[in-house]
Amino acid sequence: MTIYDISQKAGVSIATVSRVLNGNTNVSEKTRKKVLDVIEKYDYAPNVFARGLGLDSMNCVGILCADSSDIYLAKAVYYIEQGLRAYGYNSLLSCTGYDLENRKKSLSMMLNQRVDCVILVGSSYLEQDDSNNAYIREASVKMPVMLLNADFDCENVYCVLCDDFKSTMDATLWLMEHKRKKILYLYNSTSYSAIRKLSGFRSAILMKEQTLDKNYELYFPGSRDDIDGVRDLLLETRKKGLEFDAVVCADDSLASGVIKYAKAAKLSIPKDLSVIGYNNSILTITCEPELSSVDNHLQDQCEQLVKSCVQILRGEETPRKIIFSGELIERSTT
Amino acid sequence: MTIYDISQKAGVSIATVSRVLNGNTNVSEKTRKKVLDVIEKYDYAPNVFARGLGLDSMNCVGILCADSSDIYLAKAVYYIEQGLRAYGYNSLLSCTGYDLENRKKSLSMMLNQRVDCVILVGSSYLEQDDSNNAYIREASVKMPVMLLNADFDCENVYCVLCDDFKSTMDATLWLMEHKRKKILYLYNSTSYSAIRKLSGFRSAILMKEQTLDKNYELYFPGSRDDIDGVRDLLLETRKKGLEFDAVVCADDSLASGVIKYAKAAKLSIPKDLSVIGYNNSILTITCEPELSSVDNHLQDQCEQLVKSCVQILRGEETPRKIIFSGELIERSTT
């Protein structure tokens, strides 16, 4: 069923059918009705390829994320897809992993697919070494690029993020104000956002101490669901003689490992050890005791991102950078 | 940059460029090299719309899932997208929610998008009332339909699933063999798969008892991350006088609620109460004690689904139904 079939059955030209389809007002009510009836009757929908070919747009947004099975990224992808759909846009998804080459490849695939805009979900898309971010700059020449949870100053690149620096600093300060003396920072990534969090931690420490003790910055290189690995790392750290009475984590799953550590080391939470997670995911309420965590308002961020995205596609102005603040949700580990 | 530009710069016709692009052998080595050089130099890639218009295919598979932020579905979507990408297919994602009308709408959107095939992830796409499954039958006329975790006998519909009936029956029998007398079944869905699990539970009970006591089949209507709601439901159930020493759950998050219940009721797990979850998700290792759970080999299922999908798209034969068995992973709640 093509526009020709419809035009024939309705006894009009294809131009008129096209006008009806696209809401052009230069059609008499009578003709419109006639055409709509035929369209309805045959359940006709325009061919997306032909339409795309002419307009060079497919009403589709590309979503790149490292790993859509990660609890946090999965939520983000979900909110974004839902939001875009509500505005009539489809979503082309590509899970790129954390490797730079694959990310580049996926991004250029999106460009070739002629998506209207591309959304990079998660700070892992921003490299510390800025020369490695050239692929984003290049993409931005061809279409708008939206970043969730990353800060990148570039024409046609729009960022929505949480102030991870301040959130982590506040969480650390909060622990200090609650009599914690030896606070450990535990992280498992060196992404843009991870670095910001680490800086926040350091700033808080420097507000009370003379110097930084790098031993209190603990990097866990394992996989995201290696909870036991985190536990073991901490047991080992403690065995080496490092004392700590609180742990600020870059992620809830890390915090979950800390809770396992406490159990293994027979420490009572929060009496002997305080723990703060990040992302306020479902893990905060399934673990025991329930985890205090920083909520970064992911849903709000995603909704704003979609809103900005739609504005850009409509040719409207929108801020290049929007920052949400985080918020410590206190539960039973603090 | 179009095929015309390339043909001009290479000093050949567009037909030759097209042949080179599509691996047609009727091109001299010399010409091929010349064309490839130009393509390389200008980083040319064919326009997907024009190609789609001619071939009526976009090398893209539609993925429908109710909620890609659900831990289990997120994993499935991830594995499927990765698999498809490895075979050169893109993925158009649509999160439809659990409402029938939205599912229908999303499916017909996929058909209009001319995806090559559509994958319905999760048993929620199959309705108990078979007349409500007509939308799947209709779609299958237009393109292959793949179902993950559902069993549907229809031409051009292919199913990959886990034997949820047997897995749940086995889990229940396992508890009986380990001296559990009063086993509760806790579920939160009436999807195809949920019904199969319930049947498995009933079968196990009937193997030992004369009759079924429906009081031991507990439905939790709340949202997926309402852990406290599950806890409260069980506290209430117990208050009503129902005794139980084991709970088989349709989902790990439900099981997580059971663990919270045990704590609230001051019951020791697994001494006073055994708990078995389903899906073997990350929740099994973040909760305390760690949760025994049925692993349904999701990754294997997804890889098989993708493999079948690709075979169908290549016009090869593939089984219409493939069933994986589940497996109880014993941890500390049994």
Added chain:
DNA sequence: TTGTACGCGTTATCAT
């Protein structure tokens, strides 16, 4: 208000 005709960038069929 309505219709005609062209352009969009491919693939594929037919000549040569």
Added chain:
DNA sequence: ATGATAACGCGTACAA
């Protein structure tokens, strides 16, 4: 081995 050209189905400028 290579080239010319129709066909794919739509939007739209222009004509009527």
